[in-house]
Amino acid sequence: MRRTFYSLAVLACMAAGVIAPASAQADALLERGSYLMNGIVACGNCHTPKGPEGKPIADRELSGGFVIDAPVFHAVVPNITPDPDTGIGRWTDAQIVEAVRNGKRPDGSIIGPPMPIAFYRGMSDADVNALVAYLRQVKPISNKVEKSVYRIPLPAAYGPPVVAVPEVPKTDKVAYGHYLATGLGHCMDCHTPLVQGRNDMARLGAGGNEFGAPGGGLIASSNLTPANANGIAAWSDDGLKAAIRTGIRPNGSHIVPLMAFGWYRNISDDDAGALVAFLRTLKPAQ
Ligand code: HEC
Ligand code: HEC
Numbered sequence: 001m002r003r004t005f006y007s008l009a010v011l012a013c014m015a016a017g018v019i020a021p022a023s024a025q026a027d028a029l030l031e032r033g034s035y036l037m038n039g040i041v042a043c044g045n046c047h048t049p050k051g052p053e054g055k056p057i058a059d060r061e062l063s064g065g066f067v068i069d070a071p072v073f074h075a076v077v078p079n080i081t082p083d084p085d086t087g088i089g090r091w092t093d094a095q096i097v098e099a100v101r102n103g104k105r106p107d108g109s110i111i112g113p114p115m116p117i118a119f120y121r122g123m124s125d126a127d128v129n130a131l132v133a134y135l136r137q138v139k140p141i142s143n144k145v146e147k148s149v150y151r152i153p154l155p156a157a158y159g160p161p162v163v164a165v166p167e168v169p170k171t172d173k174v175a176y177g178h179y180l181a182t183g184l185g186h187c188m189d190c191h192t193p194l195v196q197g198r199n200d201m202a203r204l205g206a207g208g209n210e211f212g213a214p215g216g217g218l219i220a221s222s223n224l225t226p227a228n229a230n231g232i233a234a235w236s237d238d239g240l241k242a243a244i245r246t247g248i249r250p251n252g253s254h255i256v257p258l259m260a261f262g263w264y265r266n267i268s269d270d271d272a273g274a275l276v277a278f279l280r281t282l283k284p285a286q
Helices: 001-038 093-102 127-137 175-182 187-191 237-246 271-279
Strands: 067-070 075-078 211-214 219-220
Touching: 001 127, 093 127, 175 187, 175 271, 237 271
Parallel strands: none
Antiparallel strands: 067 075, 211 219
């Protein structure tokens, strides 16, 4: 009898053991998704509508409608909340991953710029799944947005289909910083010169792309390479970290809030350090 009792107890513990890690895993995935979404990844910088001062409207998170105009497109950012009719509530997890990394919707159509697909192709399986877990629990909001208009042909694909991307080890600070600045944060999208609509990767981080500034007019992205003697080359690591997370340069001036400072302020110290370590290794370029 005693033996039976023990084996039942052992069985019960084993069962609990099997269940606990599964939910702990789901919690960890959502925690990672929340950290990424509210920090370096900041899909909301485009997908969340903003109020008059450029601040994201919290209870409209990811519900779309923001318009981004460029000479070659009039892009209307879609609703990516779980609303089944106007958002992505009917998409499977795999379909969301396909949209983010391959730029393809479930109906086979191609997602156009400025959604930074070329960079998101490098997002690891673990991280893209963490973002999906986050997207699933966002409040569904009904908001039908118009279609974008492209005056250029969209590519048939952004490259060979991405099916699996391994994680980048955090122990390699520069490699992880590169991952943060490309696959997750697309910093290098805005900060790498565009030549005929494509980033000139030989001049990674050299800046000079023009954006419509929030208050009107145009503003060029800064040169983030060590060639920028008046900019980041002269700043301490802590000064650079603070500029990325708060938008305030070491001399006290403010960087235009095109960058997602409302989100970047949640970037961990380790990740900010990895970004800085990576930026210091960029090839000096004008
Ligand atoms: C720089 C702005 C920008 C960022 C950052 C961005 N997107 Fe987008 N996204 C867009 C635009 C613009 C479109 C629509 C393009 C079009 O109409 O073809 C889009 C389309 C989509 C779609 C297709 C939705 C549909 O119904 O057609 C999904 C899904 C999506 N984005 C998810 C994301 C996720 C997840 C992130 C963060 C990892 C993200 N986006 C980051 C601008 C952005
Ligand atoms: C949507 C485009 C965009 C994205 C994404 C973006 N930046 Fe920027 N960044 C800019 C623009 C534009 C400026 C110049 C703003 C100004 O002059 O006020 C700038 C300025 C900066 C500066 C100030 C440099 C100087 O010399 O004054 C730093 C540092 C910087 N960005 C780092 C980053 C990092 C790191 C990331 C990713 C976490 C990032 N940026 C993502 C557009 C972007």
